[in-house]
Amino acid sequence: MESEPTHPKLDDTAPQSTSDFEPEGSQLTPSVSGNSTRRRLFYIFLVYLAALIAIGLVAYFQGRGLNSAEEIAQVSEAMYEQFELGIADLDAGHYEVARQRFEAIINFDPAYPGAEDMLVVALVNLNVPTVSPTSESTPTPDPSPPEDLMAQAKASIADEDWDTAINKLLSLRAKDPAYQPVRVDGLMYISLRNKGMELISQGLMEEGLYNLSLAKRFGPLDRDAMFRMTLAQQYLLANSYIGLNWIRASELFLPLCEQGATLDSCRKYAETAWKYGDLLWDEGDECGASEQYNAALNAWELPDLAPTASKADEVCATQSAPPPVPTATPTPTLTPTPGGNGGGS
Template identity: 30%
Template structure:
């Protein structure tokens, strides 16, 4: 009974068993923490799990989207900034041209056509399609051209009164009109008007209209004085509307003067106006005797030479062809060929291709016949009979072929 009780009681360990040496470890060695050990053992798995979680995926996607949006926004901002800069520069240029245009109009109103011409030429050089700068420039060029040729040599003298009576002036004016001396008729009629403005007013006005109209037509069609002719037409228009023929003459003179305004400086524009005149009056000549067609052809040539000087060879080739189409000129053919070669550009020198020479070769086909004579002698008699049959063939090869064939006859 006591033995069974001892078995159920806890045994007290002995002092030797409880010593550190008996336990097999040092006293000072700390026991590892279970949490640290478990964490170190499951670290990589937790990170992979975190990256695979839906929240992490959504967060990374949002971050990548933000980066893309930021990059696209930066690129769009740069493009918009460049466009705004270009638009600002263009707007500033347009404002400056508009300012110069308004100043040119003010100069024209003030009569300072020289300064107006400089402003309009500057605007035309920057933008030829700016508003109506082309038309304004033409007006100024016509005015400055006419004033430069019509400047008086000295101060204008006061006209002397004609002492003849008005009846005599009237008859003298009629005689000048019949003789087609338009200048003398105009001077006489003006003297009559100064002597008595009420003397045959309607008749004098009609004669002044006819004299001014006819002198304007004469100046344009016969003398090549286009500015003076236009001035006469303008004065005649104060007495009544011009007829269709006078309107045609005025259009011719204006086209010629428009072409002169662009002569040499802008040959293509000059050719445009001269070309219109060529279709109407190709033989219209200026005071120097140069016809409208001559001006047109020279403008085409100037344009072609200008393109060639700028290295625009293909455009120059087309321009030279237009010159030749307008009028054939043999002296331009070498230049035209040179421009055409320059348009083609440098090309490699082609290697010579050997040409096949047809040679006459004779093909000899010998035919030998051996005859055996069964006579007294056992030795056969060999009688060769050779027939040469030449056949002429044209072959591209340089080596003649010879095909001998031996046909023994038993």
């Protein structure tokens, strides 16, 4: 079962500074880009070109194989170059281009150091909201004096109403930026941190990670929050393999299921293990398929899989049974008859 996230107390935080946050609310959601049509077309061209280069590179070397030390060195250099270009794309905000590069690297070498971590960064940034759908980032001006807004924010935190607390603190910061700035930062940290934890527990990974990243501007995240952030990043990574690499998706969802990371992590593990089992069955590995099918059924109730799993169990049992021991044919023995030796004097 999933453990409930712990909430830090009001006095448990030590915010870093106030310079990283502005009261207008633009820090809670990125502003909508005003790029021209020409820039958008150019960006699309970059994405397309990067995808062609990276994926073409992978397909080329996978298709012909590596036959010499020189070719291995060339591939290693190419992977390194693509990785560094992906980092540069992340720094420049070209997250779709970066995603294409890191996915191409992983498809060629799933164990390439740092590639999965950078893919998670790209995926998270691609899924961050780009518009402000609710009033939380643009709160309605509150005519209450600063001390009342502070009291209301504290009451909302006590009630675990994180959205209201954030709105009250934004109103307070807009009304009087000099009013207890360290205290306001501490309360903002608590509200953003706990909102992020709550969203992650609900399966809203991107939104939860975004709020935790905002909380980090006011103070270092505690161990529980860092653990949840790591689980959310692993979930996004595992999710990115669904439909592309069932084996890797199954491997990544298994620990998430075991740790109760989200309400659906065991269901997704079961589904990916099922697909992995299908691949093994098609390859003629009935025992391997049986193992994956039973793992899926142990993780989640899948009535449609049960008949297939039973069939795989039967085939595997037949293949694994020891060969029958041949029955020994008895050797006939001669029974001596009286006087058969014919002698006597």
